[in-house]
Amino acid sequence: MKILVPIKRVVDYNVKVRVRRDGGGVETAGVKMSMNPFDEIAVEEALRLREKGVASEILTVSIGVPQAADTLRTALAMGADRAILVQSEESPEPLAVAKILKILVDREKPDLVILGKQAIDDDMNATGQMLAGLLDWPQATFASRVEKTADGLAVTREVDGGSETLALALPAIVTADLRLNEPRYAALPNIMKARKKPLETIAATDLGIDLTRRLAILSMAEPPARKAGIKVGSVAELVEKLRNEAKVI
Amino acid sequence: MSQRDIMEFDVVIVGGGPAGLAAAIRLKQLMPDESVCLIEKGSEIGAHIVSGAVIEPRALDELLPDWRNRDAPLDTPVTREEMYLLTERKAFRIPALPWVMPHLANHGNFVVSLGDVCRWLATQAEAMGVEIYPGFAGADVLIENGRVAGILTGDMGITRDGTKGPNFAPGMELRGKYTLFAEGCRGSLTKRVMAHFNLRQGVDPQTYGLGIKEVWEIPAELHEPGLVLHSFGWPLDDRTYGGAWLYHFGRNLVSYGFVTGLDYANPWLSPYDEMQRTKLHPVYHKYFEGGRRLIYGARALSEGGLQSLPRLTFPGGALIGDAAGFLNTPKIKGTHTAMKSGMLAAEAIAAAHAADAPEPDTFTDRLQVSWLHQELSAARNIRPAFARWGTLRGALYAGIDAAILRGRAPWTLHFHHADHETLRPAASCPPPAYPRPDGTITFDKLSSVFLSNTNHVEDQPTHLRLRDPALWKPLNWDTYRAPEIRYCPAAVYEVADAETAPRLVINAQNCVHCKTCDIKDPPQNIDWYTPEGGGGPNYPGGM
Numbered sequence: 001m002k003i004l005v006p007i008k009r010v011v012d013y014n015v016k017v018r019v020r021r022d023g024g025g026v027e028t029a030g031v032k033m034s035m036n037p038f039d040e041i042a043v044e045e046a047l048r049l050r051e052k053g054v055a056s057e058i059l060t061v062s063i064g065v066p067q068a069a070d071t072l073r074t075a076l077a078m079g080a081d082r083a084i085l086v087q088s089e090e091s092p093e094p095l096a097v098a099k100i101l102k103i104l105v106d107r108e109k110p111d112l113v114i115l116g117k118q119a120i121d122d123d124m125n126a127t128g129q130m131l132a133g134l135l136d137w138p139q140a141t142f143a144s145r146v147e148k149t150a151d152g153l154a155v156t157r158e159v160d161g162g163s164e165t166l167a168l169a170l171p172a173i174v175t176a177d178l179r180l181n182e183p184r185y186a187a188l189p190n191i192m193k194a195r196k197k198p199l200e201t202i203a204a205t206d207l208g209i210d211l212t213r214r215l216a217i218l219s220m221a222e223p224p225a226r227k228a229g230i231k232v233g234s235v236a237e238l239v240e241k242l243r244n245e246a247k248v249i
Numbered sequence: 250m251s252q253r254d255i256m257e258f259d260v261v262i263v264g265g266g267p268a269g270l271a272a273a274i275r276l277k278q279l280m281p282d283e284s285v286c287l288i289e290k291g292s293e294i295g296a297h298i299v300s301g302a303v304i305e306p307r308a309l310d311e312l313l314p315d316w317r318n319r320d321a322p323l324d325t326p327v328t329r330e331e332m333y334l335l336t337e338r339k340a341f342r343i344p345a346l347p348w349v350m351p352h353l354a355n356h357g358n359f360v361v362s363l364g365d366v367c368r369w370l371a372t373q374a375e376a377m378g379v380e381i382y383p384g385f386a387g388a389d390v391l392i393e394n395g396r397v398a399g400i401l402t403g404d405m406g407i408t409r410d411g412t413k414g415p416n417f418a419p420g421m422e423l424r425g426k427y428t429l430f431a432e433g434c435r436g437s438l439t440k441r442v443m444a445h446f447n448l449r450q451g452v453d454p455q456t457y458g459l460g461i462k463e464v465w466e467i468p469a470e471l472h473e474p475g476l477v478l479h480s481f482g483w484p485l486d487d488r489t490y491g492g493a494w495l496y497h498f499g500r501n502l503v504s505y506g507f508v509t510g511l512d513y514a515n516p517w518l519s520p521y522d523e524m525q526r527t528k529l530h531p532v533y534h535k536y537f538e539g540g541r542r543l544i545y546g547a548r549a550l551s552e553g554g555l556q557s558l559p560r561l562t563f564p565g566g567a568l569i570g571d572a573a574g575f576l577n578t579p580k581i582k583g584t585h586t587a588m589k590s591g592m593l594a595a596e597a598i599a600a601a602h603a604a605d606a607p608e609p610d611t612f613t614d615r616l617q618v619s620w621l622h623q624e625l626s627a628a629r630n631i632r633p634a635f636a637r638w639g640t641l642r643g644a645l646y647a648g649i650d651a652a653i654l655r656g657r658a659p660w661t662l663h664f665h666h667a668d669h670e671t672l673r674p675a676a677s678c679p680p681p682a683y684p685r686p687d688g689t690i691t692f693d694k695l696s697s698v699f700l701s702n703t704n705h706v707e708d709q710p711t712h713l714r715l716r717d718p719a720l721w722k723p724l725n726w727d728t729y730r731a732p733e734i735r736y737c738p739a740a741v742y743e744v745a746d747a748e749t750a751p752r753l754v755i756n757a758q759n760c761v762h763c764k765t766c767d768i769k770d771p772p773q774n775i776d777w778y779t780p781e782g783g784g785g786p787n788y789p790g791g792m
Contacts, residue, residue: 012292014704014787018543021466030365030790032293032702185405185418188382189254225688 001055001170003046004110005080006101007039007062008091009071010121019220026121026220035071038116040078041176044183045146046114047079054148057081059108063100064091069199076194077186083197088204091121092211098130099209105135110171112153117142117175128175139173140166144180253401254421258286258380260598261399261425263387263438265289266298267363267584268570269431270370271312272591277377279599285379286423288402290386290762292783294371295364297762299462299548299792300584301494301504302363303327303355303477307620308588313373322365325498327355328475333532334644335483340532349648352579352628355477360498362464363584364792386779387438388420390428392445396607397565399424400438405781408708427598427609428566431591434549435764437779439572448559448568454667455557455574456636458491459765461524461547461738462506463697464791467540472501479581480532484523484681487639489513490552490632491520493527494581495536502543502791503536508581510552511668511736511769512636517680519735520765525691526684537690544792545700547738547763552578552632555625556663561616564607567594577624579631579647589621627656633664669771675730694740701761702787703739705780711757712780713741713766720774721753729771736765761786 011017012034017026035043049055060075062068063086072083086100105113118125132139140155144163147154152169158177168174186194204211232238242249260276262269265287276285291297306323309316316323332350333340347354371381388403399422406417430439434457443449474497481492490510497503507524528537551557551574558574561567569575569590576583597612616622630650635643650658686693705712715721725731726744731753733742739761743754762785767777 012702012787014292014702015789016699016702032296032787032789182416184416187254187418188385188402188421188423189256191382192256192380228688 001049001111002057002059002109003049003055004105004108004113005039005042005046005058005060005075006097006113006115006127007043007060007071007075008036008116008119009033009062009064009068010036010119013037013120019222023220025217033067033071035074036116036119038118038120038176038178040183041178041180042114042116043075043078043080044181045176047184048181049146049148050079052148055112059084059110061086061101061104063097063204064088069201072199073194074186076197076199077191078184079190081197083199085199085201086204086207087201088211092204093213093215094124094126094130095214096209096211097127098134100204100207101127101131102134103207103209112170112172112174114174114176117177128173132173135173137171137173138168139175140168141175142177143174144177146174146180253419255424256286256421257424259283259425259602260285260427260429261423262287262429262431263400264431264433264436264570264572265291265294265371265381265383266367266431266433266570266587267370268572268587268591269429270367270374270591271308271588272429272431272569272595273374273379274312274370274377275592275595276598277374277379279595280602281378283602286425287374287379287381288385288387288423289381289383290779290782291383291785292787293383294381295368295790296383296787297785298364298367298788299460299546300363301462301496301506301581302361302584303358303496303582304361304363304366305358305582305585308585308592312588312592319373320369322369323359323361325360325474327358327360327477329473330355330477331479333478333480335480335530335532337483338531340480340530349652351651352577353479353581360475360477360496360504362499362791364788365790366584368790384783386782387432388779390438390441390445391422391424395564397428397442397563399428403779403782407710409710411710414708426602429591429594429598430566430568430572431570432572434551434571435767435777436572437777439568442563442568443559446560446563448563450560452559453553453556453664455551455553456632456664457511457668457768458508458550458552459511459520459547459736459738459763460506460508460550461520462504462545462792463542464544465503465505465537465540465542466501467503467536469501471536471539472503473497474499478532481640481644483530484526485509485640487641489515489518490635490640491523493524493533495533499791505533508550510635511549511765512666512671514671514673515678515681516672516675516729516732517678517735519681519683521694521738522681522683525686528690529684534690542692542700544788545697546786546788546792547761549764549768550583551576553664554578554632555629556633556661561594562597562608562610562612567597567609567612569594575621575625577628579628579651586621586624589619590616593619593621630658630660630662633662636664637662668768669773672729672732672771674728694738698739698759698761701739702789703759703761703785704787705758705760705784707758709781711755712778713755713757713760714776714778716774716776720772722751724772725753725770726751733766733770733775736769738763738765742766
């Protein structure tokens with residue numbers, strides 16, 4: 001089985017993001033960038049399927065600025081076999097991403113695509129679903145467990161109030177949730193080896209996809225600063241304030 | 250035990266600051282075919298770099314003479330500088346600065362983000378073939394047959410109780426014919442190497458400072474790129490060494506910070522609160538109004554200078570940069586000295602390698618005849634004068650030493666105490682009255698730590714350990730009232746149940762790797778170990 005894992009380069013989850021002075025977006029200049037954590041989980045799941053003998057090849061792809069190659073190298077260091085960078089000036093919207101991925105799926109013919117359920121920068125949670133729609137493949141989103149069965153996959157997914165298990169025929173789309181696994185550390189010798197693994201670069205404009213943005217950001221603002229708290233003297237006072245000032249009870 | 254992987258190099262460098270990177274570049278210039286591996290505990294190069302910084306390009310001119318054509322991030326030349334002696338409400342500007350404080354003649358220097366400079370140096374080094382691995386911490390030193398044979402990187406995925414977690418990955422041996430320790434001030438491996446080879450024998454104790462820094466974005470109309478302000482005096486008393494800086498650089502950015510000499514005596518003193526309240530002085534306050542704070546960080550620095558320099562070499566390697574203590578304190582600069590020390594050590598290693606000698610001992614001789622030694626020698630009496638006579642008389646001596654004696658005094662002043670020996674019992678000292686943070690110019694500690702982007706994988710053993718937990722109550726608490734909760738700039742230390750049964754809580758997650766606790770703890774009971782690689786602050790560009 002061949003697995004395709006699309007990954008996104010995002011602002012590192014440790015970084016406290018701040019809105020640019022012009023309000024047009026989040027400051028990314030000089031900010032540490034890393035692989036989207038849900039995508040790391042997707043890479044890890046692909047690696048585990050290979051270790052179980054289910055998968056034979058893992059291809060990873062990223063769409064974005066040239067520095068996204070560093071993110072691909074991280075996936076290669078974790079254990080992916082080869083990488084494709086679809087280079088564009090900025091990170092396209094989910095629909096354009098899904099269209100680009102469809103072209104790559106048609107070219108590479110993977111049996112399974114595992115994506116992170118969403119990227120932590122815009123929290124869109126759309127690419128996997130859109131890709132499934134474009135390909136007309138079955139999809140299992142928010143996966144917390146993936147098992148190979150005789151005729152496809154059994155995927156446990158997190159739903160409100162519990163979990164459900166789906167049976168999917170391959171080829172299929174799976175999007176990874178937080179509890180699916182705990183990604184491994186890239187070991188130093190593997191980081192060295194990753195530098196020699198194949199990384200192909202394609203220009204997004206060569207794929208004939210319309211990358212024009214359809215969404216406009218009207219404004220972006222930081223949450224208001226938290227107001228100072230007060231100490232209450234008694235339970236009665238607390239109840240009184242909750243009822244009459246906060247009006248929550 | 251899982252088998253540890255082993256990788257062999259000609260030179261292993263621990264630490265990706267200016268010293269380690271300059272050494273790496275010089276090594277590749279001298280020995281292009283030899284392998285050089287550099288590890289850095291930060292998640293990326295620059296992630297753990299804190300400095301003012303006004304840097305003197307002298308070492309860089311020697312290392313990469315064409316740096317101006319290589320897109321180096323040195324783009325704010327110093328245009329104007331002022332030094333103030335502060336009282337609570339007034340500020341006295343030191344006249345004729347280049348004459349009375351020639352160390353501070355900053356003409357030709359640059360205001361930079363040292364983190365950005367290091368990121369740039371790393372790209373230069375990588376282009377020359379240096380292998381750079383951020384996210385890997387040096388956990389131990391390999392010493393075999395009396396010789397340093399390399400280092401051990403830290404295990405990853407060890408859980409809090411010390412067992413192997415599901416994603417456990419053993420550390421590996423990075424073996425080098427030579428190992429350079431470039432960990433910066435109070436390096437944890439440097440500490441072990443110094444002890445093993447007895448490198449501090451016969452030298453003065455090292456004395457340190459704690460630098461706490463913020464980067465602000467200020468309104469364009471207040472911004473004067475290249476303006477460099479320094480002050481000493483208020484809010485510190487005459488017996489406490491330290492002062493503040495404010496540098497304008499980049500696009501509407503200012504670097505503000507405060508250094509407190511860690512030989513301070515009053516256990517109630519809080520370097521963090523001194524730093525915060527100094528912002529309220531009229532000299533500084535005007536620049537912060539309407540601005541917003543972007544980044545916060547802290548790091549200890551070595552202030553002892555020449556008298557406190559240990560023996561620099563040992564079989565299998567050398568100490569460079571602030572790990573050895575090359576900072577020029579009166580100049581308030583350590584970048585050019587760190588880089589130069591790395592370059593000299595690299596030259597000594599090339600010579601030793603050619604002769605197949607185990608110890609790069611020509612480093613010391615090369616240092617003796619270099620401008621670095623000259624510079625440190627001329628500066629050597631100033632910091633100890635402050636330690637001996639206090640701020641005002643120390644400053645007077647410094648003026649005489651610099652302007653009249655020109656650093657050539659026939660005597661050398663010494664440091665008599667290590668910083669952990671200088672605290673007085675809490676009961677005999679008045680607690681300073683620090684103002685409450687106002688939330689716009691001054692802030693509480695936790696909201697500051699938030700802006701360092703520090704993070705440690707939660708489920709790991711604490712990297713700050715007490716050698717003997719029983720010592721804490723009778724000594725740290727009963728005598729000094731837990732000075733660690735005040736000197737730590739990251740709210741790592743906290744006392745629980747202070748009224749009933751006081752005990753120390755260590756929030757190692759908050760640590761910004763400044764090393765102050767390892768330095769200042771009175772019984773030297775706290776040991777700072779490297780946490781899992783990639784942990785610690787994530788200082789962004791501009792820091």
